[in-house]
Amino acid sequence: MSARATATRLQLGPGLTYLPGYLAPGAQTALLDEIREIIRAAPLFTPRMPRTDQPFSVRMTNCGPLGWVSDMSGYRYQATHPDTGEPWPAMPDSLLQAWRDLAGYPRPPQACLINTYAPGTRMGLHQDRDEQDLGAPVVSLSLGATAIFRVGGLNRRDPTRSLRLGSGDAFVFGGAARLVFHGIDRLVAGSSDLIEGGGRINLTLRRVDPAPPDGV
């Protein structure tokens, strides 16, 4: 994947890095093809909120040794698809390369959560805190329609700011920002024709297992 190693890295705050246009158009198409292949092997599922059983509006799948799932029994990582019971497909080299380039962390990612958005879907304000290794960042890559991404602070009620995440943009949450609240308010209609129907895909690469005692 021809990621732009020289992409602009905007430091939005301690631990928050935004790389607009990190993936060149050809790299976006190549990655989208790889994601479609993964979805064929590990079909999209609709996660449900623990306790309330309310469905998410976003449909998901994963690749890598572990995948993030959510249902009545809670949020967790597991090695198999919740519907098919099969192991998740392998993480493509392009994603491992993006992690090496952006994470600044010596161990490889263990999970890539693939979130798919149709127009009209959103993702409520949340923290990513189901990983035991909070020393590793979360690396996000977006494809397709631009999303209005809201980023706040460590408390749900902290002030937030909004950012437009476009196709090919990368975002890294780490260090002091690893547990900030964030969410997707909406997609911007007509912003991209990479994905038919104005859809969007977001990939988040994560390290899950506890860090060894030496901190790496």
Ligand code: MD6
């Ligand atoms: C999304 N992203 O962009 C949702 N989480 O669709 C996330 O929830 C996210 O972008 C952790 C780190 C970066 C992210």
Ligand code: FE
């Ligand atoms: Fe998140």
